[in-house]
Amino acid sequence: MYTPLQKESRAPATCFGSATTQDVGSSHQDGLERECPRNTDRKLPGLYGVGDPTAMFSSDSSCLSSRGKVIKWFWDSAEEGYRTYHMDQYDEDKNPSGIINLGTSENKLCFDLLSRRLSQSDMLRVEPSLLQYPDWRGHPFLREEVAKFLSYYCKSPAPLKPENVVVLNGGASVFSALATVLCEAGEAFLIPTPYYGAITQHVYLYGNVRLAFVYLDSEVTGLDTRPFQLTVEKLELALQGAKSEGVKVKGLILINPQNPLGNVYSPRELQEFLGFAARHKLHVIVDEVYMLSVFEESLGYRSVLGLERLPDPQRTHVMWATSKDFGMSGLRFGTLYTENRDVATAVASLCRYHGLSGLLQFQMAQLLRDRDWINQVYLPENHSRLKAAHTYVSGELRALGVPFLSGGAGFFLWVDLRKYLRQGTWEEEMVLWRRFLDSKVLLSFGKAFECKEPGWFRVIFADKAHRLRLGMQRLRRVLEGKSQEAEDIPPHQDPGEQH
Amino acid sequence: MYTPLQKESRAPATCFGSATTQDVGSSHQDGLERECPRNTDRKLPGLYGVGDPTAMFSSDSSCLSSRGKVIKWFWDSAEEGYRTYHMDQYDEDKNPSGIINLGTSENKLCFDLLSRRLSQSDMLRVEPSLLQYPDWRGHPFLREEVAKFLSYYCKSPAPLKPENVVVLNGGASVFSALATVLCEAGEAFLIPTPYYGAITQHVYLYGNVRLAFVYLDSEVTGLDTRPFQLTVEKLELALQGAKSEGVKVKGLILINPQNPLGNVYSPRELQEFLGFAARHKLHVIVDEVYMLSVFEESLGYRSVLGLERLPDPQRTHVMWATSKDFGMSGLRFGTLYTENRDVATAVASLCRYHGLSGLLQFQMAQLLRDRDWINQVYLPENHSRLKAAHTYVSGELRALGVPFLSGGAGFFLWVDLRKYLRQGTWEEEMVLWRRFLDSKVLLSFGKAFECKEPGWFRVIFADKAHRLRLGMQRLRRVLEGKSQEAEDIPPHQDPGEQH
Numbered sequence: 001m002y003t004p005l006q007k008e009s010r011a012p013a014t015c016f017g018s019a020t021t022q023d024v025g026s027s028h029q030d031g032l033e034r035e036c037p038r039n040t041d042r043k044l045p046g047l048y049g050v051g052d053p054t055a056m057f058s059s060d061s062s063c064l065s066s067r068g069k070v071i072k073w074f075w076d077s078a079e080e081g082y083r084t085y086h087m088d089q090y091d092e093d094k095n096p097s098g099i100i101n102l103g104t105s106e107n108k109l110c111f112d113l114l115s116r117r118l119s120q121s122d123m124l125r126v127e128p129s130l131l132q133y134p135d136w137r138g139h140p141f142l143r144e145e146v147a148k149f150l151s152y153y154c155k156s157p158a159p160l161k162p163e164n165v166v167v168l169n170g171g172a173s174v175f176s177a178l179a180t181v182l183c184e185a186g187e188a189f190l191i192p193t194p195y196y197g198a199i200t201q202h203v204y205l206y207g208n209v210r211l212a213f214v215y216l217d218s219e220v221t222g223l224d225t226r227p228f229q230l231t232v233e234k235l236e237l238a239l240q241g242a243k244s245e246g247v248k249v250k251g252l253i254l255i256n257p258q259n260p261l262g263n264v265y266s267p268r269e270l271q272e273f274l275g276f277a278a279r280h281k282l283h284v285i286v287d288e289v290y291m292l293s294v295f296e297e298s299l300g301y302r303s304v305l306g307l308e309r310l311p312d313p314q315r316t317h318v319m320w321a322t323s324k325d326f327g328m329s330g331l332r333f334g335t336l337y338t339e340n341r342d343v344a345t346a347v348a349s350l351c352r353y354h355g356l357s358g359l360l361q362f363q364m365a366q367l368l369r370d371r372d373w374i375n376q377v378y379l380p381e382n383h384s385r386l387k388a389a390h391t392y393v394s395g396e397l398r399a400l401g402v403p404f405l406s407g408g409a410g411f412f413l414w415v416d417l418r419k420y421l422r423q424g425t426w427e428e429e430m431v432l433w434r435r436f437l438d439s440k441v442l443l444s445f446g447k448a449f450e451c452k453e454p455g456w457f458r459v460i461f462a463d464k465a466h467r468l469r470l471g472m473q474r475l476r477r478v479l480e481g482k483s484q485e486a487e488d489i490p491p492h493q494d495p496g497e498q499h
Numbered sequence: 500m501y502t503p504l505q506k507e508s509r510a511p512a513t514c515f516g517s518a519t520t521q522d523v524g525s526s527h528q529d530g531l532e533r534e535c536p537r538n539t540d541r542k543l544p545g546l547y548g549v550g551d552p553t554a555m556f557s558s559d560s561s562c563l564s565s566r567g568k569v570i571k572w573f574w575d576s577a578e579e580g581y582r583t584y585h586m587d588q589y590d591e592d593k594n595p596s597g598i599i600n601l602g603t604s605e606n607k608l609c610f611d612l613l614s615r616r617l618s619q620s621d622m623l624r625v626e627p628s629l630l631q632y633p634d635w636r637g638h639p640f641l642r643e644e645v646a647k648f649l650s651y652y653c654k655s656p657a658p659l660k661p662e663n664v665v666v667l668n669g670g671a672s673v674f675s676a677l678a679t680v681l682c683e684a685g686e687a688f689l690i691p692t693p694y695y696g697a698i699t700q701h702v703y704l705y706g707n708v709r710l711a712f713v714y715l716d717s718e719v720t721g722l723d724t725r726p727f728q729l730t731v732e733k734l735e736l737a738l739q740g741a742k743s744e745g746v747k748v749k750g751l752i753l754i755n756p757q758n759p760l761g762n763v764y765s766p767r768e769l770q771e772f773l774g775f776a777a778r779h780k781l782h783v784i785v786d787e788v789y790m791l792s793v794f795e796e797s798l799g800y801r802s803v804l805g806l807e808r809l810p811d812p813q814r815t816h817v818m819w820a821t822s823k824d825f826g827m828s829g830l831r832f833g834t835l836y837t838e839n840r841d842v843a844t845a846v847a848s849l850c851r852y853h854g855l856s857g858l859l860q861f862q863m864a865q866l867l868r869d870r871d872w873i874n875q876v877y878l879p880e881n882h883s884r885l886k887a888a889h890t891y892v893s894g895e896l897r898a899l900g901v902p903f904l905s906g907g908a909g910f911f912l913w914v915d916l917r918k919y920l921r922q923g924t925w926e927e928e929m930v931l932w933r934r935f936l937d938s939k940v941l942l943s944f945g946k947a948f949e950c951k952e953p954g955w956f957r958v959i960f961a962d963k964a965h966r967l968r969l970g971m972q973r974l975r976r977v978l979e980g981k982s983q984e985a986e987d988i989p990p991h992q993d994p995g996e997q998h
């Protein structure tokens with residue numbers, strides 16, 4: 001599923017190396033991850049990407065606490081990309097020369113289907129019990145639907161149990177709560193890179209939990225069969241490395257399907273990684289938010305909840321959300337599934353701060369139980385649209401001679417633009433990113449995913465054809481070194497307008 | 500507005516004294532605050548009610564971090580009251596001998612009005628922008644409505660600004676976020692007692708922020724004109740006391756209208772308290788969630804946002820929510836208003852974990868802008884129902900010879916049952932509370948509000964007549980020492996069934 005990578009000039013890999021403040025994330029919106037920190041000169045002491053960020057704000061005169069200043073910094077540092085995009089959003093009619101957003105990982109292909117479903121009369125129920133304080137784990141009727149839904153779509157060997165489900169307002173909250181109840185402040189989770197960078201904030205802002213990176217290479221060496229391949233050996237090495245630097249590792253985070261690589265772990269790999277964690281008594285948080293966005297069936301995706309036997313079920317915690325699979329990141333609905341009752345209860349205790357409206361809980365139960373609509377309308381159409389959009393963007397990139405990775409899952413291609421950097425540095429990566437932005441196309445740069453090699457970019461393809469066309473046109477102009485002009489030149493290939 | 504208090508036997512007041520684990524709160528649901536910790540034998544080191552709760556869980560073998568264990572403890576400790584009530588809820592038809600809940604502070608009088616309004620067709624709008632990632636501060640259209648709404652109902656001297664508004668999923672989240680961005684871990688807020696006890700968790704669970712109590716007396720002494728009166732002198736004393744014990748105080752929390760006292764601070768008092776805070780460079784969090792639940796107009800309630808001049812606007816942060824004033828605690832909608840842009844931005848940065856559905860944001864904007872419905876339908880009817888219910892419960896208590904406080908705001912009476920304790924101890928307070936629960940009426944005991952005198956209870960009156968009647972009947976039986984029987988005996992007074 002991936003275009004073989006060309007060897008290009010690249011920066012020296014800084015495994016476990018020093019890190020800028022960017023490393024602790026600076027994303028304002030998902031997918032706009034840390035486009036451009038305002039203060040790139042601020043350096044944090046290197047410690048698996050996260051040092052003591054409070055140290056650099058001590059002289060500030062604001063009314064905030066030192067951690068408050070760090071928390072605010074995460075917002076401010078996303079400003080350039082965020083503000084620029086939001087002040088100048090592309091709109092076909094009102095602002096045709098506005099910015100095309102191929103940076104935020106959202107599925108914009110199915111609003112028609114979703115609007116139609118969510119507007120049906122069965123969605124608006126207002127009952128006293130929905131307006132009163134809920135069970136903070138989520139209304140029982142909803143947890144029951146979630147358990148049934150996950151049993152079905154994760155193909156669990158036995159029915160999953162509603163009492164193992166906790167409902168929260170999105171996946172970000174699941175990370176925040178789990179980090180806090182599983183780790184002491186300053187402890188860490190292992191995470192393979194490149195990874196969805198916002199997780200850095202999710203575990204750090206409230207929980208003060210760090211990430212210890214398992215840096216993966218694009219180059220296929222040793223026994224590897226694909227670029228950026230995770231193996232137990234690499235996990236072992238990273239764990240020992242962290243220990244030797246005095247970092248206490250409490251768990252491992254796996255994203256499956258993977259963001260930004262767009263591929264999946266095989267059941268065998270999953271078992272190996274879970275086995276590694278079990279041997280070291282590590283918790284595993286498995287982020288499966290793209291579980292239903294596998295548009296290439298041949299991938300053989302398998303949820304952890306569908307495995308026959310988990311090596312350490314008490315330390316295996318699975319999250320899912322509607323943000324990606326139902327293209328509703330603004331709906332704020334996420335779930336945790338764990339057999340560990342202590343963990344479920346502790347997370348529930350934090351749910352006062354992660355609660356969602358009773359009216360929404362009712363709507364989500366209605367949606368999740370509507371298997372006919374999901375199976376016969378939504379999923380087939382969604383997958384076919386994802387596939388068409390993927391085909392189009394892949395084709396454009398191939399025509400440009402740009403290598404990329406894509407596994408048939410998710411909304412993104414992981415694109416190798418190293419040959420377009422004058423030098424293999426992070427500064428050059430930023431220069432290229434800013435050239436894209438100046439040319440009115442927003443991408444996510446590799447540093448935001450803690451990629452160890454400068455020059456990789458994530459390109460979102462889950463968007464309407466006319467925006468993709470324009471976005472790819474602008475991207476091509478930048479890569480071909482042309483200024484933004486003559487946007488009426490027809491693109492290489494046209495997927496046709498999607499409905 | 501209050502029945503003069505009789506002097507009764509009382510426990511020695513433990514100003515800044517030692518505290519049990521209960522002091523750190525154990526509420527599962529609002530108003531079911533800390534009904535009955537399972538492990539009342541666990542003691543925490545005394546430090547303004549909060550010691551180092553992590554110390555007591557170190558030997559536990561669970562998979563949780565030490566803070567995770569504390570967080571879980573807060574859930575477990577609410578179990579007796581919560582589980583008992585939820586397993587045996589009163590239902591007129593299905594479970595007439597079930598528990599009547601006069602413990603949770605919810606307004607159950609207006610579900611008919613709310614259901615009708617929220618079910619109107621203008622409430623169900625599904626647009627792509629509502630399904631996509633929002634501005635985490637809240638959608639601009641909603642922040643604009645909130646600013647207008649607060650300007651109008653708080654009678655602000657100048658229009659309030661949308662950019663000073665942050666929208667979160669409920670008041671609990673406002674406390675959690677503010678505590679984290681204003682204080683370092685271990686620092687404290689001053690708070691007069693008795694107070695809405697769940698705040699203890701809200702500032703502690705994520706933020707690790709403590710409360711330093713300003714203990715108030717029921718006895719009217721010195722220059723005081725009413726029981727539990729807060730004065731600047733008492734604030735000064737408590738602040739000095741905290742300092743002398745090495746506690747760093749960063750701010751003051753004021754609840755206005757007050758919960759559980761049901762009264763309000765006069766504009767002059769407010770100015771004095773704000774002046775005190777300004778002199779000491781303390782932040783002030785003003786919790787105004789009962790702002791529109793003042794059913795005695797003669798009280799002359801004034802929001803802080805309605806004051807002509809704030810002594811320190813950069814350190815004054817006001818929260819409001821729909822939970823109480825619109826009887827929708829299950830809707831999870833709260834707001835922060837602050838002129839301090841750094842604080843607003845830092846809180847916004849945490850809003851990924853406190854976000855609410857775009858669909859709900861649309862609904863709330865529709866509701867808040869419907870001034871006709873609010874002013875001509877909802878508020879008059881709500882206030883008249885609150886008044887009738889208040890009159891009924893007050894009458895019942897007077898007939899029983901039970902003293903109580905009630906200021907004409909909120910949903911509760913603060914009831915003095917000290918004469919019913921065999922000894923003035925917390926154990927005896929629990930015994931009486933459990934006798935109520937055994938007789939199928941759930942109340943909140945004074946310890947949950949950090950009242951310094953055992954024997955006070957909060958009784959909710961914002962409920963339908965038939966439930967109030969039965970609840971008061973059961974309460975009377977307990978106080979008269981009778982077992983639960985002959986529930987058909989007519990009560991002292993009947994408010995008539997409300998619509």
